Amino acid sequence: MSFWEYLGDRRELLVFETWQHASMVFQTVLAALVIGVAAGIAVHRSERLATLATGAAGVAFTVPSLALLGLLITPLGLGVAPSVTALTLYSLLPIVRNTVVGLTGVDRTLVEAARGIGMTRAAVLLRIELPLAWPVILTGVRVATQLAMGVGAIAAYVSGPGLGEQIFSGLARLGGANALNMTLAGTLGIVLLALLFDGCFVVVGRLTTPRGIRD
Amino acid sequence: MSAPAAPRPAPAAPGAGPPGEPAGAPRAPVGRSWRAFAAPAGVLVAGAAWMLYVENSGLDAIERRSLAPHYVWEKTWEHVQLTAVSTLAVLAVALPLGILLSRAWARPGTPIVLAVADIGQSAPTIGVVVLLAVAFGIGFWTTVVALVAYGVLPALRNTMVGLQQVDPALTDAGRGIGMSPAAVLARVELPLASPVILAGIRTTLVLMVGTASIASFVSSGGLGDLITTGVTTQRTPVLLTGCVLIALLALLVDWLGGTAARLLAPKGL
Amino acid sequence: MTDTAPETPPGPAPAPPPDSARSSGAADGEDRRGIRLIEVTKRYPGQRAPAVDRVSLTIPGGEIVVLLGPSGSGKTTLMRLINRLIEPTSGTIVVAGRDALGLDPTELRRHIGYVIQNAGLFPHMTVAANIGLVPRMLKWDRRRTAARVDELLELVDLDPGAFRGRYPRELSGGQQQRVGVARALAADPPALLMDEPFGAVDPITREHLQDSLLRLQEELRKTIVFVTHDIDEALKLGDRIAILGEGSRIAQYGTPQEILLDPADAYVERFAGGGRATRPLRFCRVGDVPLRAVPEAAPGDDAAAVRERIGAAGTGFAVVLDEARRPLRWLFSEDLAGVSGPVGERGSPSAEPLRTRDTLQQALERLIQIDRECVPVVGARGAYQGTVTLATLQKALREMRERARTRRPDTARTVDTARTVDTAAGTEET
Numbered sequence: 001m002s003f004w005e006y007l008g009d010r011r012e013l014l015v016f017e018t019w020q021h022a023s024m025v026f027q028t029v030l031a032a033l034v035i036g037v038a039a040g041i042a043v044h045r046s047e048r049l050a051t052l053a054t055g056a057a058g059v060a061f062t063v064p065s066l067a068l069l070g071l072l073i074t075p076l077g078l079g080v081a082p083s084v085t086a087l088t089l090y091s092l093l094p095i096v097r098n099t100v101v102g103l104t105g106v107d108r109t110l111v112e113a114a115r116g117i118g119m120t121r122a123a124v125l126l127r128i129e130l131p132l133a134w135p136v137i138l139t140g141v142r143v144a145t146q147l148a149m150g151v152g153a154i155a156a157y158v159s160g161p162g163l164g165e166q167i168f169s170g171l172a173r174l175g176g177a178n179a180l181n182m183t184l185a186g187t188l189g190i191v192l193l194a195l196l197f198d199g200c201f202v203v204v205g206r207l208t209t210p211r212g213i214r215d
Numbered sequence: 216m217s218a219p220a221a222p223r224p225a226p227a228a229p230g231a232g233p234p235g236e237p238a239g240a241p242r243a244p245v246g247r248s249w250r251a252f253a254a255p256a257g258v259l260v261a262g263a264a265w266m267l268y269v270e271n272s273g274l275d276a277i278e279r280r281s282l283a284p285h286y287v288w289e290k291t292w293e294h295v296q297l298t299a300v301s302t303l304a305v306l307a308v309a310l311p312l313g314i315l316l317s318r319a320w321a322r323p324g325t326p327i328v329l330a331v332a333d334i335g336q337s338a339p340t341i342g343v344v345v346l347l348a349v350a351f352g353i354g355f356w357t358t359v360v361a362l363v364a365y366g367v368l369p370a371l372r373n374t375m376v377g378l379q380q381v382d383p384a385l386t387d388a389g390r391g392i393g394m395s396p397a398a399v400l401a402r403v404e405l406p407l408a409s410p411v412i413l414a415g416i417r418t419t420l421v422l423m424v425g426t427a428s429i430a431s432f433v434s435s436g437g438l439g440d441l442i443t444t445g446v447t448t449q450r451t452p453v454l455l456t457g458c459v460l461i462a463l464l465a466l467l468v469d470w471l472g473g474t475a476a477r478l479l480a481p482k483g484l
Numbered sequence: 485m486t487d488t489a490p491e492t493p494p495g496p497a498p499a500p501p502p503d504s505a506r507s508s509g510a511a512d513g514e515d516r517r518g519i520r521l522i523e524v525t526k527r528y529p530g531q532r533a534p535a536v537d538r539v540s541l542t543i544p545g546g547e548i549v550v551l552l553g554p555s556g557s558g559k560t561t562l563m564r565l566i567n568r569l570i571e572p573t574s575g576t577i578v579v580a581g582r583d584a585l586g587l588d589p590t591e592l593r594r595h596i597g598y599v600i601q602n603a604g605l606f607p608h609m610t611v612a613a614n615i616g617l618v619p620r621m622l623k624w625d626r627r628r629t630a631a632r633v634d635e636l637l638e639l640v641d642l643d644p645g646a647f648r649g650r651y652p653r654e655l656s657g658g659q660q661q662r663v664g665v666a667r668a669l670a671a672d673p674p675a676l677l678m679d680e681p682f683g684a685v686d687p688i689t690r691e692h693l694q695d696s697l698l699r700l701q702e703e704l705r706k707t708i709v710f711v712t713h714d715i716d717e718a719l720k721l722g723d724r725i726a727i728l729g730e731g732s733r734i735a736q737y738g739t740p741q742e743i744l745l746d747p748a749d750a751y752v753e754r755f756a757g758g759g760r761a762t763r764p765l766r767f768c769r770v771g772d773v774p775l776r777a778v779p780e781a782a783p784g785d786d787a788a789a790v791r792e793r794i795g796a797a798g799t800g801f802a803v804v805l806d807e808a809r810r811p812l813r814w815l816f817s818e819d820l821a822g823v824s825g826p827v828g829e830r831g832s833p834s835a836e837p838l839r840t841r842d843t844l845q846q847a848l849e850r851l852i853q854i855d856r857e858c859v860p861v862v863g864a865r866g867a868y869q870g871t872v873t874l875a876t877l878q879k880a881l882r883e884m885r886e887r888a889r890t891r892r893p894d895t896a897r898t899v900d901t902a903r904t905v906d907t908a909a910g911t912e913e914t
Contacts, residue, residue, distance in 0.1 A: 062465030064425040067458035070442045074451055113604030116569055116677075117618050117667065118594030131608045146337055153339035154429075158446070164341070171345045171432060180349045187342030194337035210608035212651030 006181035014166075018189050021162030024155075025148045025197070028084055032091030033141055039092075040099025040137075041125065050100045057093040065090060065151040069158045083152070083160025090151050091144035098140025102133030135209055142201045149194045153186065163189045251474065258467045265459050269452050281444050281453045291460060293436035297355070297427040298420065298468065301362035305419050309367050310412070313374025314400065325375065332368045340365050340426050348433040358435040362426055366419045373415025377408030406481045413479055417472025424465040428457075438464070516581050517545030517674040517707050524565055524575030534573070535561050537731040543724075545580075545674070546705040550718040553728030554755070559711045562732045563677050566709060567596045580674045580707075594618055597668030597676035597706075601683045603660040605652035611637070611663050612648040618671045636666040641696060658689035665697070675707040682717065694720055715756060719744070727752050745848075745878050753852065770847050770861050771840030773880035775870025778803050778858070781815055787823040787830075790815065803860055804831055809867040811837050811860035837862040840869060844880060847872045 007014065043049035065086065072082035106129050114124045130137075156164025166186030173179040206214070269282060280286075316325050344361040351357055381404050389399040405412075431439030438461050445454025520543070526536040535558050543549045551559040564570045566577060568589040577584040584592055605614050612633045619629040634644040640662040652660055661681060668676055682690045694717065701708065712718055718725050719740045726737045729751055736748035747753035779793040779802040794802050794817050804813040804827065813831035820827065835854040838847050838861045850859050851874060863869045 059462075059466070062421060062425060062462050062469070063458060064428040064439075064442075064461050066428045066431075066439060066442050067454075067461055070446045070454045071458055073446060073449075073454075109600060109602065109604050110606060112569060113598065113600055114606070115590075116564075116567060116593055116598035116600070116604075118590045118592070118621060119617075120590050123621070128606055132606075149337065150339040150341075153341050164339075167339070167342045167345050170349065174345075174348060174353070180346075183342060183345045183349055187338055187346055190339045190342060191334065191337050195334065198337070210651075212607045212609065212653060 001178060001181065003181050003184055006178060007185060010185070014185060014189065017161070017163050017165055018193065021149075021152055021164075021190065022193055022197075024084065024087065024160075024162055025145060025152055025193070028087035029091045029141060029145050029148055032088050032095050032144055035088075036092045036095030036140075036144075037099050037130075037137060039096050040103060041130075044100050044103040050104060054097045054100055057097045060089070061093050065154050066157070069151075069155060069160075073158055078159040080161060082158050083155035083162075086155065087148045087151055091148050094140040094143040094147065095137070096140075098136050098143075099133065102136030102140075103129055105136065106132045131210060132213065135205070135213065138201065138205050138208070142198065145197050145201070146194060149190055149197070153190055163193075254470045255467055258463050258470070262460065262463045265456065265463075269456055272452065274452060275450075277448055278450050278452050281441065281448075281450065282456060287441070287456065287460070290436060290438050290440050291464070293430075294424070294427055294438045294461070294464060297358060297362065297430055297435065297437050298423045298464075301359045301366060301423050301427070302416075302420050304359060304363045305366040305370050305423070306416065308363065309370035309415075309419075310374055313371050313412075314378065314405075316371075317375050317378035329372065329375075332371055335364055336368045338364075340429055341432065344429055344433055353433040353435070355435050357433055358427070358430040361429075362423055365426055366422050369422065370415045370419045373418070374408070374412050377411030377415070378404055380411070381407045410476065410480045413472075413476035417469065417476055420468045420472045421465050424461065424468050428461055518580070519543040519566060519675055519707055519709065520576075520578040521562075521565070522576040522578070524562075524572050524577060526561060526565060526570060527573045534731060536565065536572070537733065538575070539732050539734060541726060541734060541737065543707060543709060545707045547723040548701060548708040548710055548721050550710045550712060550722035550725045551728060552712060552715060552718040552722075552725050552755075554713060557728040557730065558732035559713075559728050560679055562728065563679055563709055563711050566675075567593045567598060567677055569593075594622060594671060595673045595675075597670075597673045599661075599664050599668045599676065599678040599681040601680045602657075603652070603664030603681075605660055605663055605667070607652050609651075610648070611642075611650050611652070611655070614652070614663060615667045615670050617667065622671055632670060633666075636669055637663075639669070639700065640666045642666075656689075657685045658693060661685060661689075661693055662696070665700075669704075669706075673706075675709070678708060678710045680711055680713070683712070683714075690717075697721065727755055741878070741881070745874060745881070747852075768844045768880065769840065770838050770842045770844060770872060771863070771869075773844065773876065773883075775861055776858070776873050776876050778871045780805055780868070781827055782806075783812070783828055784826050787820045787825060787827050790827055791817060791820045794820075801858075803834065803868065803871065805868050808865065811862065811868045814858070834860050837866070837868075838872060839863070844877055848877055851877075 001009065039053065043053045068086045068089065069082055072085055076082040076085060110128060110132070111124055114128045119127065152160070152162050153164040153167055156162065156168045163186045166182045166189070170179045170181075170183030170186065173182070266284070266287065270284070274282060312328075315321055316328055340361060343364055344358060347357045347361050351360075385407065386399055386403055389403040390396075394402065427437050428439030428442060430437045431443045438457050441453050441457030441460070445451065445457060521539055521541045523538050523540055524536060525534050525538050527534045539562060541549075541562075551562060553559045561570060565572050566579065566584065568577075568584060572585070579592070579596065605611075606617075609617075612630070615633045615636055616629040619632055624632070633648065637644040637647055642659060642662055647655070647659070647663070652663070655663065664681065668678075682693050685693065698721065710718075710721055712721075722740055724738065725740055725743050727735045727743065729735045735755075736743060736752045738746075738748075743752065743756050747756055776799075777797070778799055779790070779797045781790045781793070781802045781804050783804060783806070790802055794800065794815075801814050801816045803811050804815050806812055811834050813829075813833050815827060815831035819830045819832075823830065835850065838850060838859050840861060840863050842861075847859065851857075851872070858871045858873045860871055861869045
């Protein structure tokens with residue numbers, strides 16, 4: 001069976017798994033965005049906490065995704081739960097880190113100016129600091145999405161949803177008839193999804209970055 | 216994936232960065248040599264302590280087999296080999312390519328190469344490994360090729376960024392005093408770019424340690440074997456040992472990268 | 485402190501007593517808009533010396549008061565205490581008749597304009613959004629805010645149509661600073677704090693911005709606290725200047741003339757003299773200014789006659805010359821009280837005389853150095869020509885000022901002389 005025939009043959013399954021993969025990545029990154037930005041805001045005012053947070057994120061990052069997924073089996077079992085948890089945790093790292101970097105990178109004199117003209121702390125955060133840090137945060141979200149795409153593939157090892165299914169099925173049938181087709185479909189599917197998401201980020205970035213600070 | 220224009224390796228690619236470290240900035244001042252070795256010593260002690268604890272925690276037969284010291288040592292060694300070989304291969308590809316692409320005549324092609332590398336990066340490693348295994352059969356080199364494909368981008372990007380950020384006034388000064396282009400590259404550009412390039416190498420090293428655990432799926436060994444064994448046999452101690460050792464190895468390798476960056480970067484920067 | 489007229493004989497200008505504004509000007513509208521700091525202290529934890537140590541300062545309403553000092557003198561800290569970007573450890577701050585420490589800090593700041601170096605415009609907001617921030621926070625409606633924005637842009641000489649929708653990075657440094665001033669004025673606050681606002685623009689632009697600020701001030705009469713380390717800027721803009729030393733100690737608080745002509749101590753002298761401000765003194769020669777005429781006497785003259793001469797001239801003293809008309813001594817009327825016969829060796833020796841070729845700067849230095857009111861001036865072969873006093877120097881400066889004022893009638897500012905002479909001298913130099 002040629003690759004094209006395979007695609008036609010399994011169209012429904014492939015579309016379903018692609019949708020699952022995209023939806024899983026989207027939801028986990030969104031959750032990570034909310035948690036990560038909140039955490040970044042919470043720690044960025046204290047230099048000690050900020051260093052601690054970025055340091056912890058870095059160390060946590062040395063734990064391979066495979067290990068993290070494996071570790072989550074014990075408390076969460078197989079399937080969606082460990083996959084989503086692992087993806088969220090992984091996505092958190094670059095988002096927290098970039099939120100902290102972005103917020104601490106905001107010119108202090110601007111914050112002073114904002115307070116000087118009588119903005120409340122909340123207003124300074126919402127109207128000055130977050131908008132100015134947004135491009136950096138968005139870069140973090142982009143990196144997080146890319147990571148989640150890859151980790152999502154490995155999530156199939158713990159019976160997670162998504163295109164990783166195809167790859168692991170291919171692996172299981174190594175030397176079999178459709179092994180190449182399956183692996184290729186899974187891999188290319190994820191590449192396409194990643195490119196699609198990234199394209200979305202370019203658009204979102206342009207729409208959400210004020211013209212005054214756009215490159 | 217479009218190539219981000221910002222030449223800021225640290226915030227632009229934080230996910231791939233080593234722990235809490237701005238690219239190019241050595242972590243601690245040189246000197247007090249005993250202190251510089253505190254981190255790796257700590258990692259080794261932690262590893263030994265973990266092994267002692269696990270070996271004495273009432274293992275069943277399966278666990279004892281998978282956690283036999285010589286077996287664990289063999290897996291660790293395989294892991295180190297995979298990491299070392301693929302890192303060297305990444306450097307062999309990324310450094311010359313980065314230098315080549317940062318020459319004035321090649322700059323128009325830079326975005327294209329980076330775009331291609333970006334697409335390569337977005338391919339899931341597991342997919343690439345399995346694809347290569349399907350195409351060329353399983354084994355050590357299959358894994359190395361997949362790891363290289365994955366790890367080339369950060370090193371390539373840092374090399375290019377590092378070279379591009381060298382103050383043109385300095386390269387002009389080099390040319391002005393009669394240096395050949397090769398001499399300008401070797402004596403001015405590379406030394407000045409070295410902190411960023413070395414930071415890229417450090418990132419690559421850490422990335423390789425983590426990614427090498429995937430080798431287990433295509434029977435190339437490494438500590439990933441402990442994880443897959445742990446998962447398939449549902450033996451948490453085995454799984455945990457794999458995780459702990461990979462994490463410790465990553466920390467150790469990160470320290471190595473940091474030390475190398477400190478020692479190799481020209482003084483005065 | 486009541487307004488010190490420039491003509492008043494210079495004397496050490498003490499920092500105004502804390503209650504003076506209350507007693508002298510609480511009733512008039514000017515001081516309702518003023519700012520008073522009373523015994524204000526700021527200590528940072530872990531630092532032994534306070535950053536601001538019991539400072540009292542009265543800033544009269546409608547005036548520009550410049551805080552001048554070297555970096556580290558705490559002038560910015562002192563300013564930021566006023567809008568409570570820094571909270572004082574102790575003391576009282578009164579802004580426009582209200583206790584600033586009793587107000588909500590954000591509310592307080594909305595009623596004090598704040599301009600900083602590099603303007604501090606928010607790069608992600610348009611010019612209009614930047615200027616309209618405070619009015620919007622004060623719940624003005626859209627239309628009123630928009631109208632105010634246009635009005636302010638015109639006020640700072642920027643065409644509303646062209647600049648309203650631009651982003652800060654599309655403006656030059658000078659334009660950004662103008663927008664910064666407009667933003668500070670947005671809600672028509674009675675007071676304005678300006679923290680080295682023109683520190684980062686080129687000299688020509690700075691000059692323009694300073695002139696615009698003065699023109700604006702003519703119109704608006706805001707109470708402005710202006711921080712700078714540039715003595716020239718201080719002299720040009722300040723109605724009053726507070727020279728700060730360590731711990732925000734106010735070394736001297738007075739009009740530019742007082743600072744220039746009668747520095748309170750060596751620190752002020754060094755600081756005021758170190759800049760280009762005293763250049764007119766440096767480029768003007770003693771021989772070029774009208775000298776003080778003082779009765780003359782010879783050692784052989786009759787004391788009673790000399791006493792009469794002193795009385796007629798109303799100077800209180802005479803100068804004793806030798807045969808070659810070289811100055812020997814000062815002879816005060818007290819020295820001659822009840823003396824008859826020749827004056828002889830009476831009187832006190834005069835200091836090393838100035839020469840007509842010496843500059844006014846040297847004359848000023850000599851006056852400070854000898855701790856006496858007058859120095860004789862000699863011409864060729866040491867012959868006495870006249871006498872220099874502080875009043876002589878003041879008058880000379882004032883006349884230079886008058887000349888400058890007739891030359892540039894539109895900028896009738898006290899110290900513009902300094903600048904004009906300055907510029908002329910600069911041209912000669914180059």
